[in-house]
Each structure stands twice: as structure tokens, then as C-alpha cells.
Amino acid sequence: xxxxxxxxxPVKSFAAQSVNSLIYDSMGPIYDRNWMVVNPEGKALTQRxxxxxCLIKCTIEGNRLILNAKSMPEISVKExxxxxxxxxxxxxxxAGDCGDExxxxxxxxxxxxxxxxxxxxxxxxxxxxxxxAPNELVGFADGFPTLIVSQASLDEFNSQMETKIDMRxxxxxxxIAGTEPxxxxxxxxxxxxxxxxxxxxxxxxxxxxxINPDNGEKEMQVNQVLLTTRRRDxxxxxxxxxxxxxxxxxxxxxxxxxxx
Numbered sequence: 001x002x003x004x005x006x007x008x009x010p011v012k013s014f015a016a017q018s019v020n021s022l023i024y025d026s027m028g029p030i031y032d033r034n035w036m037v038v039n040p041e042g043k044a045l046t047q048r049x050x051x052x053x054c055l056i057k058c059t060i061e062g063n064r065l066i067l068n069a070k071s072m073p074e075i076s077v078k079e080x081x082x083x084x085x086x087x088x089x090x091x092x093x094x095a096g097d098c099g100d101e102x103x104x105x106x107x108x109x110x111x112x113x114x115x116x117x118x119x120x121x122x123x124x125x126x127x128x129x130x131x132x133a134p135n136e137l138v139g140f141a142d143g144f145p146t147l148i149v150s151q152a153s154l155d156e157f158n159s160q161m162e163t164k165i166d167m168r169x170x171x172x173x174x175x176i177a178g179t180e181p182x183x184x185x186x187x188x189x190x191x192x193x194x195x196x197x198x199x200x201x202x203x204x205x206x207x208x209x210x211i212n213p214d215n216g217e218k219e220m221q222v223n224q225v226l227l228t229t230r231r232r233d234x235x236x237x238x239x240x241x242x243x244x245x246x247x248x249x250x251x252x253x254x255x256x257x258x259x260x
Contacts, residue, residue: 013047
């Protein structure tokens with residue numbers, strides 16, 4: 001098995017970046033879901049309620065985040081200066097507010113009041129301790145620092161689709177080639193170089209895979225196929241959430257060792 005694709009999502013719910021390598025620190029891929037859009041009360045805003053968020057492209061230059069969107073001027077995001085309480089699902093944590101300039105930019109593009117926040121040393125958001133140790137932290141991802149999917153799973157899924165979709169819909173970090181479809185459902189531990197990944201929880205799916213990342217429109221056949229092929233109990237699942245031990249760089253083409 002080898003790494004087939006890698007994705008970075010600097011801002012939660014914005015466009016994914018296809019990258020050649022990911023650098024892991026103790027919290028996961030550096031810069032992944034490091035920023036998040038919130039409403040004035042600090043609650044996370046995502047594609048689930050604002051699909052056009054997927055059309056905002058972001059790049060990292062040095063330590064600076066750059067945002068681009070159609071009919072909007074490019075904006076370079078300033079470092080946060082003030083702390084703000086924000087809520088991601090059931091977690092309320094402190095985050096750095098990135099200022100009025102980018103808040104105005106986002107509010108204009110999204111058509112509703114919005115602010116941008118960033119993970120800081122004070123954020124300290126713990127991974128669910130049913131699946132991780134007390135000292136394991138995560139940024140603004142839904143719950144876990146890494147999402148792992150096999151390319152064969154997408155290929156099998158597309159065999160049920162009238163129009164094929166690409167992996168961006170499922171927002172993984174790591175895509176693995178050289179497996180049977182949905183082999184990841186039964187994996188427990190993988191190793192890539194110096195990093196060991198524990199696949200701790202299948203990823204339940206909401207409406208987001210139905211959102212076309214190229215135009216922000218919902219294509220409901222995606223969720224219909226998920227319901228008919230990937231339903232278990234009252235949820236649909238695609239991919240595996242993972243925690244990790246170790247730090248370093250993983251790259252496309254790296255060998256993936258199945259430990260258990």
C-alpha cells in the first residue's frame with residue numbers, strides 16, 4: 001500500500017488543497033483546520049449551512065494565510081491579537097480573532113456576519129477521551145486530526161454513481177492506494193515512516209459530500225448512494241478517523257504498513 005493523495009484544509013469548510021506532503025506535529029498535519037469561520041456568537045459556520053464556503057481558496061505563504069474568492073480581492077490574513085470563545089460542536093474553547101478586515105471580507109462574500117479565528121496555544125481542544133489520551137489535542141477538525149480513506153473505496157462508490165465524483169467531497173487528509181474497497185473499515189493501526197496512525201472511529205457523514213466543490217451546488221445522488229451502500233444503524237460512514245503518534249513528514253508515494 002502507498003499514499004496516493006494528500007490534502008490540507010487550512011480553513012474549516014473552505015476548499016481543499018491537494019499537496020505532495022504533510023508535516024505532522026503532535027496535533028496533526030500542520031495548518032490543517034487551523035482557522036475557522038464563526039458567527040458573532042462564536043459558533044462554527046460550515047458548508048453544512050453555507051455551501052459556498054467550499055469556493056473560498058486558501059494558501060499558506062510562510063506563516064500567513066491568503067484567501068481568494070470569485071469577485072473578491074485577495075486578502076492576506078493578519079495574525080490574531082485578541083482571544084475569543086468559540087464553539088465547535090460540543091467543545092467551547094479559546095481562539096485568536098483574526099481581525100475586522102478579514103471579518104468584513106468574509107461577511108461580504110458569505111452574505112452574513114462572520115469572523116475568522118485561529119488555533120492558538122490557549123485553544124487546548126482535547127480529542128474525545130473515549131478514543132484518545134487526555135493530552136491529545138486537535139484543532140478545528142470535527143473531532144480528530146486525520147481522516148484516512150482508500151482510493152478503492154471511492155472507485156467502488158463511483159461505480160454506483162451516474163456522474164463520478166472526486167475525493168475532495170469526503171475531505172480526507174490521507175488517501176491510500178493498493179487496497180480492496182473499504183479495507184480501511186477493518187484497519188486498526190498503520191505506519192507511515194516514523195508516524196503510527198490509530199484508526200479509532202469510522203467517519204459518519206452529513207450533507208457535505210453532496211456539495212460540488214467546484215460550484216457549491218448540492219447533488220443529492222451522492223447522499224442517496226451513501227444511504228443505500230454505506231448505512232449502518234442510523235448513520236452512513238465513509239473513511240476512518242485517526243489519531244497518531246510521532247512527528248515528521250509523509251509524502252505521496254510513501255509506503256503504508258498495516259500493523260493491525
